[in-house]
Amino acid sequence: METAPFLVEIDNPEPDTTRLTLSGDFDYTTSGELAALTPTLMSRGLKVLEVDLNGVTFIDSSGLATLIHLFHAAEEVPAEMRFVGMTPYIAHLFEVTALDQVFNLPTSAA
Known part of the structure; x- marks a missing residue:
């Protein structure tokens, strides 16, 4: 079974804000x-x-665990982690x- 390549794009749309755009199989x-x-x-x-997950085509428990780890790492900074697309x-x-119930999700995803 072929998988979609996983890509992480990083940009800074505003000062003090970093956006991760993920795509492919996570x-x-x-x-x-x-x-x-x-x-x-x-x-x-x-x-x-x-975190923008609009381009993610598949995610398994390892991908979810990585997002949870990222969330906890952001809390320690402290920084707000929010999802802007999925x-x-x-x-x-x-x-x-x-x-x-844990993550800050976009209102359209609720």
């Missing part, structure tokens, strides 16, 4: 890429970490795993 084979970026992201002095698939996954 699973046990690719989640390490984002986990490896976490210390660098947190050392940037950010106040807001935005598909209905991801929103449903967050709902069935109760992560919609």
Whole structure:
């Protein structure tokens, strides 16, 4: 089975804000890429970490665990981590795993 390549794009739409745009399959084979970026992201002095999951086509428990780890790392900075985009698939996954009660989700995903 072929997987969609996983990509992480990083930009700064506003001062003190970093946006991660993720796309492709976010699973046990690719989640390490984002986990490896976490210390660098947190050392940037950010106040807001935005995560856009619109391009994520698949996510497994490793991807979810990496997002939880990123969330806790942002809390330690302290910085606010919020999701600025996601598909209905991801929103449903967050709902069935109760992560919609943990993460700051866009109102359209609620």
